[in-house]
Amino acid sequence: MLIGGLAAAAGACVPRPAYAAPLGKTRTFRFAHFSDMHIAGRHSVRKVHEAINHALGQKDKPQMIVNSGDSVFDLMEACERRAAKQWRNFQSIFGQNIGVPVEHILGNHDIWGVNQSKCGTTGNESKFGKQWAMDELQIDKRYRAFDRAGWKWIYLDGTIPDYENGSYEARFDAEQYEWLESTLKSTPSHQPIIIVTHEPILSAAAFFHGDTTATGDFKVARSLMHIDGKEVSKLLSQYPNVNLVLSGHLHLSDRVDYMGVSHCCNGAICGNWWNGSFAGFPPGYALVDLYSDGSFENTFVAYESGEKLPGC
Numbered sequence: 001m002l003i004g005g006l007a008a009a010a011g012a013c014v015p016r017p018a019y020a021a022p023l024g025k026t027r028t029f030r031f032a033h034f035s036d037m038h039i040a041g042r043h044s045v046r047k048v049h050e051a052i053n054h055a056l057g058q059k060d061k062p063q064m065i066v067n068s069g070d071s072v073f074d075l076m077e078a079c080e081r082r083a084a085k086q087w088r089n090f091q092s093i094f095g096q097n098i099g100v101p102v103e104h105i106l107g108n109h110d111i112w113g114v115n116q117s118k119c120g121t122t123g124n125e126s127k128f129g130k131q132w133a134m135d136e137l138q139i140d141k142r143y144r145a146f147d148r149a150g151w152k153w154i155y156l157d158g159t160i161p162d163y164e165n166g167s168y169e170a171r172f173d174a175e176q177y178e179w180l181e182s183t184l185k186s187t188p189s190h191q192p193i194i195i196v197t198h199e200p201i202l203s204a205a206a207f208f209h210g211d212t213t214a215t216g217d218f219k220v221a222r223s224l225m226h227i228d229g230k231e232v233s234k235l236l237s238q239y240p241n242v243n244l245v246l247s248g249h250l251h252l253s254d255r256v257d258y259m260g261v262s263h264c265c266n267g268a269i270c271g272n273w274w275n276g277s278f279a280g281f282p283p284g285y286a287l288v289d290l291y292s293d294g295s296f297e298n299t300f301v302a303y304e305s306g307e308k309l310p311g312c
């Protein structure tokens with residue numbers, strides 16, 4: 001287990017079927033993993049441009065950007081006018097060609113009307129819930145899979161909104177879980193798999209998020225990390241070719257290796273909601289390299305200073 005680059009023993013000794021890696025090792029793909037941009041006003045637009053320029057200005061330039069959600073500041077509590085402004089500002093950046101392709105998934109803050117009284121929604125609006133974000137992000141399906149660079153890529157949506165109580169929890173709905181099971185099953189065993197989802201399926205940093213010792217026990221909210229993480233981890237562990245799971249949401253960066261699967265939570269472009277670092281983690285993104293033998297490298301990059309934290 002790596003917490004912000006610090007190593008501690010966990011889970012790596014749990015046996016699972018051996019992964020029959022393809023012979024040879026060549027890098028097949030390099031991308032930048034952005035998460036939690038939380039685009040609001042002009043300051044955030046400037047800073048996201050700075051992050052993009054930083055990533056695309058790398059000597060070894062990433063071939064694309066993968067955005068793991070929370071693209072806008074907060075649609076969960078925004079009225080229609082404020083929500084529209086956030087999407088306008090988002091499109092002022094991503095509505096045009098930035099030089100590399102960008103792929104998006106949904107985050108909890110991209111869902112409009114979770115707090116219906118604050119948003120002034122009824123639930124009957126055509127853009128209610130996840131629809132507005134899917135339209136803006138040009139996502140046909142909130143979860144999907146495809147092949148690229150020899151890897152199977154799986155994008156997931158782990159946010160279940162509770163519109164009645166103005167909250168949400170991190171887990172996969174039954175339909176998506178079944179789809180994930182069959183997608184894993186139908187992927188050839190020699191093909192490495194990368195999964196991208198917003199809330200971490202498993203994170204060590206989640207235990208240090210906020211005051212978790214009030215009762216004397218660690219307590220991790222259902223909105224913070226997947227409440228079905230144990231079940232999902234068991235499923236993933238059955239497939240030796242599931243090598244990497246990327247997430248954001250926490251605004252913290254860590255890596256957990258558990259039951260043969262590496263989970264990397266890659267911080268936030270906005271850091272502490274556009275107010276510097278969050279709990280010691282500066283605004284940043286990760287550079288991710290995928291290799292033909294199923295291995296990967298994941299390096300967190302603080303884009304404001306150019307400082308590099310230990311890779312995870």
Ligand SMILES: [Zn+2]
Nearest residue numbers: 070107108249
């Ligand atoms: Zn989030």
